[in-house]
Amino acid sequence: MALVDPRALSTLAWHRTAADLGLPALGPEADGAGLTAESLGRALARRRGAIKPALLDQRVVAGVGNIYASEALWRARISPLAPAAALGPARLRRLAEAVRETVREALRVRGGRYSRTGSSEHFAVYGREGEPCRRCGGAVARTAQAGRSTYFCPRCQRR
Numbered sequence: 111m112a113l114v115d116p117r118a119l120s121t122l123a124w125h126r127t128a129a130d131l132g133l134p135a136l137g138p139e140a141d142g143a144g145l146t147a148e149s150l151g152r153a154l155a156r157r158r159g160a161i162k163p164a165l166l167d168q169r170v171v172a173g174v175g176n177i178y179a180s181e182a183l184w185r186a187r188i189s190p191l192a193p194a195a196a197l198g199p200a201r202l203r204r205l206a207e208a209v210r211e212t213v214r215e216a217l218r219v220r221g222g223r224y225s226r227t228g229s230s231e232h233f234a235v236y237g238r239e240g241e242p243c244r245r246c247g248g249a250v251a252r253t254a255q256a257g258r259s260t261y262f263c264p265r266c267q268r269r
C-alpha cells in the first residue's frame with residue numbers, strides 16, 4: 111500500500127507486490143529472524159561512511175529510524191562513527207542482536223515511539239546529551255550525521 115501525502119491531497123494506492131511500487135528492495139525486518147550478522151555484513155560490505163547513517167538505509171535493515179539507530183548502537187557498544195564496512199563478525203553479531211532487541215523492546219514497553227512523545231527518559235542515549243551513560247557513567251554526546259542527530263557514549267561505544 112502506498113500513501114502519497116504532499117500536505118494537500120493524498121492518494122492511496124494498492125499494489126499486488128512490493129516490486130510493483132518501484133521501490134528498492136527492503137532489507138530484512140528489524141525485529142525478524144532475517145536480520146543476522148551475515149545479512150548485515152553483506153549489506154555493509156561495500157558501504158562508505160559511518161555505521162549510523164547506514165542503519166537508517168531501509169535497504170540495509172527495514173524499520174529502524176533515527177532514535178533506534180542510536181539506541182541499538184549504544185546497546186551493541188559500537189560508535190555511530192565507526193566505518194560501516196569495517197565491522198567484523200563479532201560486532202556485526204552484536205549489532206544484529208541489538209537492533210532486534212531494541213525494536214522489540216520498544217514495541218513491548220512503549221507500543222512504538224509515538225505513544226509517549228517528548229520524553230527521553232526511557233532511552234539509553236537518545237535526547238540525553240550531557241547526561242551520564244547508564245552503562246559507564248560517561249557523558250552522553252550528540253553529533254550530527256547526514257543531517258540527523260546522533261546520540262552516543264564516546265567512552266563505551268568503540269569505533
Ligand SMILES: [Zn+2]
Binds near residue numbers: 245246
Ligand atoms: Zn558509556
